[in-house]
Amino acid sequence: MSPLRFRLAVLPAAAALALAAPALAAADTLLEAMAKAYVANPQLEAERARLRAADEGVPQALSGWRPTVTARGSAGYGSYYTKRRRPPSSGTETRKPASVRLEATQPLYDGNRSAARLQAAKHRVSAQRARLVAVEQTVFLATGLAFMDVVRDQAVVELTVNNVSVLRRRLQAAEDQFEVGEVTRTDVAQAEARLARAIAERVSAEGRLETSRASYQRVVGELPGRLEAPPPLASLPGTKEEAVEAASQENPELAAATFEERAALEDAEAVRSELLPRVNLTGTVSHASDATGRGTRNNDVTVAATVSVPLYEAGSVTSRRRASIETASRFRAVREDRRRTAVEQAVRAWENLAAARARLESLTTEVRASEIALDGLQQEAEVGTRTLLDVLDAEQDLLDARVNVVRTKQAEAVASYQLAAAIGRLTVEVQKVPVPVYDFRANYDRVRALRWNPGAIFGGGGKSE
Numbered sequence: 001m002s003p004l005r006f007r008l009a010v011l012p013a014a015a016a017l018a019l020a021a022p023a024l025a026a027a028d029t030l031l032e033a034m035a036k037a038y039v040a041n042p043q044l045e046a047e048r049a050r051l052r053a054a055d056e057g058v059p060q061a062l063s064g065w066r067p068t069v070t071a072r073g074s075a076g077y078g079s080y081y082t083k084r085r086r087p088p089s090s091g092t093e094t095r096k097p098a099s100v101r102l103e104a105t106q107p108l109y110d111g112n113r114s115a116a117r118l119q120a121a122k123h124r125v126s127a128q129r130a131r132l133v134a135v136e137q138t139v140f141l142a143t144g145l146a147f148m149d150v151v152r153d154q155a156v157v158e159l160t161v162n163n164v165s166v167l168r169r170r171l172q173a174a175e176d177q178f179e180v181g182e183v184t185r186t187d188v189a190q191a192e193a194r195l196a197r198a199i200a201e202r203v204s205a206e207g208r209l210e211t212s213r214a215s216y217q218r219v220v221g222e223l224p225g226r227l228e229a230p231p232p233l234a235s236l237p238g239t240k241e242e243a244v245e246a247a248s249q250e251n252p253e254l255a256a257a258t259f260e261e262r263a264a265l266e267d268a269e270a271v272r273s274e275l276l277p278r279v280n281l282t283g284t285v286s287h288a289s290d291a292t293g294r295g296t297r298n299n300d301v302t303v304a305a306t307v308s309v310p311l312y313e314a315g316s317v318t319s320r321r322r323a324s325i326e327t328a329s330r331f332r333a334v335r336e337d338r339r340r341t342a343v344e345q346a347v348r349a350w351e352n353l354a355a356a357r358a359r360l361e362s363l364t365t366e367v368r369a370s371e372i373a374l375d376g377l378q379q380e381a382e383v384g385t386r387t388l389l390d391v392l393d394a395e396q397d398l399l400d401a402r403v404n405v406v407r408t409k410q411a412e413a414v415a416s417y418q419l420a421a422a423i424g425r426l427t428v429e430v431q432k433v434p435v436p437v438y439d440f441r442a443n444y445d446r447v448r449a450l451r452w453n454p455g456a457i458f459g460g461g462g463k464s465e
Contacts, residue, residue: 030147030230033220035435037143038136038428040221047135048438054128055444057121062448064114067106074099099288108305111276112269120266127259129440133252137426139219140433144417144426146216150224152410153209156403160202163399167195167392174388187388194392229409233416234432235425243346243423250424251342257335264328271321278308342422349419356412363405370398 038044075098083090107114171191177183216224237243248254281303288298310317374394380386420426428437 028225029228030144031431031433033147033216033224033227034140034143034428034431034433036222037139037220038433038435038438041139041219043135044132044139047132048440051125051128051132051440052443054121054125055447057124058118058444058448059450061114061118061121064110064117065107067104069102069104072099072101072103093294095290095294097288097290099286101284101286103282103284105283106281107278108281109277109279111273111278113273113276116266116270116273120263120270123259123263123266125444127256127263130252130256130259132440133424133427134256136428137252137421137424140426140428140431141417141421142219144230145414146212146219147224147227147230148410148413149212150209150216151227151229152406153205153212154227155406157202157205157209159399159402159406160198160205163395164195164198164202166395167191167198170388170392170395171195183388190389190392194396230413233420233426235430236416236419237350237423240347240350243350243419244343246423246425247342247346248339251338251422252424253338254335254342257331257338261328261331261335264324264331268321268324268328271317271324274317275310275313277310280306280308282306345422346419349415349422353412353415353419356408356415360405360408360412363401363408367398367401367405370394370401374398 075096077094077096079092079094171188174183174188174191178185178188213224237246282305284300284302286298286300290296374391374397377386377391377394381388381391417426420431425431428435
């Protein structure tokens with residue numbers, strides 16, 4: 001028996017990046033995919049809008065120190081009938097009364113209420129900025145997962161397509177040899193079975209690839225083209241202890257809870273100030289014509305200080321203050337929970353990363369050994385000491401080893417992304433994503449300085465940055 005010799009070609013390293021479907025664009029890197037997601041992802045757009053809404057709390061708090069100015073005007077027409085007893089007289093008089101009144105009120109003292117509200121608003125802005133970073137990391141993590149899923153599934157499809165091609169030639173050779181009596185029908189059936197199995201694996205791999213492409217499109221905003229395997233992430237910790245320390249201090253969800261706790265304490269102070277006196281200075285200028293008689297003119301100017309002292313508030317103020325204090329207690333507990341969660345995520349990601357690296361080293365050794373074993377089996381099959389089934393088994397072992405290497409590389413990359421997210425370093429600045437960074441201070445500075453917006457009177461409002 002002299003079965004047809006066939007040697008499986010060793011796939012080059014670039015095979016892991018090859019596309020099973022036609023490429024839609026030039027090769028994309030992970031950082032380019034992150035840049036696209038940073039610009040177009042709706043989650044990030046929604047969170048930026050939420051931050052801009054939080055920014056508005058600062059000018060609202062500042063308004064407590066600023067004056068309010070009100071203008072009022074009236075005009076009318078009246079017919080007045082007058083009758084006097086002594087001396088007897090009567091008559092009808094028509095008048096057109098009109099008045100204009102301008103009033104300005106300047107708060108002088110509010111028991112520290114405006115100051116507390118301003119600090120609370122600033123803390124909430126800081127909390128929302130931290131949440132924006134957290135959402136940014138969530139989007140980048142999803143981008144990394146989707147990217148590596150596509151890279152993995154493209155490589156697996158490439159391997160399965162190559163395997164089908166190999167087994168088709170193997171089956172054709174077996175059928176040719178069967179015709180001349182060099183192999184048995186059993187050998188042909190074994191080759192047919194392995195080909196059918198390979199086709200099923202290829203179809204499954206292609207289905208998984210299409211699913212991964214759809215996930216990529218959802219996160220990034222477009223279908224993937226040819227993807228390049230990413231380099232290691234920047235700024236990962238060198239030890240597990242460093243990872244735990246970074247997670248305890250740099251996780252954005254932890255920072256958000258800290259600022260929310262501070263804001264709640266300032267809310268309690270603002271509520272307490274409602275029990276203190278308030279002092280306002282009010283100035284009024286008014287002009288009236290035909291108010292008391294035809295042809296009359298009245299001009300008045302007044303300036304007055306008003307002191308308001310709350311004596312009894314029916315328990316509402318103290319109740320709201322207690323509620324604010326309990327809200328602060330809740331965020332204190334949330335902060336500790338998020339710290340523990342961040343540490344857990346960092347440890348899990350660290351261990352997964354270490355395990356993936358160790359597994360990858362072993363699997364790489366397995367691939368080399370499987371290639372050597374296949375080569376030896378094919379040579380032994382040529383001289384009749386090995387069967388076709390032995391060669392088919394060796395080919396399947398090599399395919400499985402290569403697929404496992406691809407999947408382990410994906411698991412290694414995913415673990416590194418999860419570790420970076422847990423310690424707050426999966427961000428546009430740290431990873432140097434090639435995209436203009438969203439300037440959250442631009443809108444904050446604009447609305448903080450905006451004291452009067454005529455556009456708001458006509459429904460225009462302010463322009464979002």
